[in-house]
Amino acid sequence: MMEKLYGLSHLLMTVFLHSFSTHMVVPAITDVTMAALCPGQDECSLAIYLTGFQQAMTGLGTLVMMPLLGNLSDKYGRKAILSIPMTITIIPIGILAYSRTRKFFYVYYVFKILISMVCEGSVPCLALAYVADNIPESGRGTAFGILSGIASAAFVCGTLSTRFLSTTLTFQVSAVVAVIGAVYMQIFLRDTVIDHDNHNHNHLYTPIISQGKPTTSKVEGKLKSKMHLFKALQSLKDLTSFLNSSLTITQAAIVAFFSSLADVGLHGSLAYFLKAQFHFDKNQFADLMVISGIAGTVSQLLLMPILAPILGEAKLLSIGLFFHCVHMFLYSITWSSLVPYVAAMFSILFVFSQPCIRSIVSKQVGPHEQGRAQGCISGICSVAHIVSPLVFSPLTALFLSERAPFVFPGFSIMCIGFASMVSFVQSMMLRVVPAILS
Template sequence: MVCEGSVPCLALAYVADNVPEGRRASAFGILSGIASSAFVCGNLSTRFLSTASTFQVSASVAIASLVYMRVFLQDSIIDEQLTAPILTSTGKPKGKGKAYATNEIQSKNGKTFKSAPSMEDMLCLLKSSVTLSQAAVVAFFYSLREVGLHASLMYYLKARFHFNKDQFADMMVISGIAGTISQLVLMPILAPALGEARLLAVGLFFTCVHVFLYSIAWTFWVPYVAAMFSVLYVFSQPCMRSIVSKQVGSCEQAQGCISGISSFANVISPLIFSPLTALFLSERAPFHFPGFSIMCVGFASMIAFIQSLMIRITPPIASEKVCDSSYVDA
């Protein structure tokens, strides 16, 4: 759980460092498609493995990925003098003392650099680009929707249509297969033709549609149809990440900042939607609408969609300085 958020973030930053801007959205889509295919394979494998074997296989695959990374992947940083996050051009931190770092690391040249930028520095980064700020808002409400749906959907479907674990697994496999095909086949074609901003809006629009369809499901097969909308709504995350990667310098990816905002949404989302789901599935509901919490999740998606319509792609930042001579790392 400690590294769950950092691994996708670093993978996206690595791809952004090694793929030209014109092909970056397609590359992010392919990366997400491979992750979706792994998700499908993982769900299918659990049908043939015991509970104990599942954890053993997962640990073995994690070790294999670590070995592969160390053997085949080369560090994308060319300059051996690592740039410290949020440092001034003189190499001194903008803030004072504890506000900037919790520990110091001695570099090869004997220089020390800080590793924990403050909240003020993150706000400075977001203010450096209007597009980046808009993408941060989209990321927040998209993650609020994603975790809120996961926190509520299973309870809702079990109470509404008496779904069991096999039906939940079938839905996840359908969604994963549709998303994999879309990201590996459709996205490399649509991203250059439509552009990241338009494709992001398309993905978020169908995100709203599929969530609202869950909320008004009138029979057991409707959730399966809604799951197939992953063919279109999976465009959102790769396009958003591609837009973010183009708003900072090549060595200053802001993926970590966006991932932090998404993680904050992941924390508060269950606190909002889980009690709301429990309330409207109980006899104490103010009115009869079992899918009301799911519809509220859809409203969060709608906010992200409306914000995405306002995004206007600006030229990438040519300089490495983004705010008051500050440098921003992943």
């Protein structure tokens, strides 16, 4: 038991360093994009469309890659597959750390799309599978909340650092922390994977690089390994079969899709809306994210461990999604530059949703399918990354421009709130069946 807790502490540090690095650059990226594409302007349709295209391409790639990476982590171990995103995500950050001119921005943009198509969201996905390997069903809701709380704490620390750093230093520090995170994981994180025959944890039964002398059994093992890899590549088919495996999983997938649809839409629209309406810059964006992050961290580390055993994940999910809707509607009718700060505080209530969805799904599958389950749910969320920019990016660009059919700059955000409302209604109909015994 102590070994598992020791391993989880290293996982939490790995997630913290990765989240710290990636979230540091978020408040600054809007200003960098606008400065590279539309210098001196507060409204730029090109920036909105390029951001939407990036989100759509990322969703298209991760739709295939998330179930595949989840399957491969079930086979080869969480750490081995986790090494991929932890390493290659350093590249785009390093490009902007070197220069943020228009030429280098386009180089960053291409690398960001290609790398995000492979590994966007894979670190939290594989981290959830790692936790599920080591925590029994009864404690997973709390454990997933703590993992999300650590990510939120990294979010706070990263965005708070951005508030006091120049843009150049922000990207340089982010790149250094990303390197430290990858090295830390390689040195300290212990792999965990399940033996399908004996159902034992922490037993790497199929290493990626085989050791020992060549034998006939080794050749047969390689053939079997290739067959398993071929099966893993059938990720879309695997995604479909997973969704049809039970009514609870199907309902949870619908909730995850519409919740992600709203999240992606808000992420792609809110910064440009606030910049056009109230001339927000890197520092104001960082302030908003710090408020949201602190509220989310307190909620996930203190409130969720108390409320999850009492209310259950299904009720807590509905509560989180309800306040998710409220906070988006409040953003859409923002009449003062102070209103976004109030809306950001709703994070204390709506951050419950993602850990609850993941915990509900985790309890519906066996111990040797955790990577597959989390990967498939991430794949469903990736579909939202494709659909959301196609719908909301043009809507945002239209209503922030002079060509808007009527004066309502936050109209696209209100539509995003309706997508969140669909996920809330579906969560009210979610029926959680008893968990599968490990």
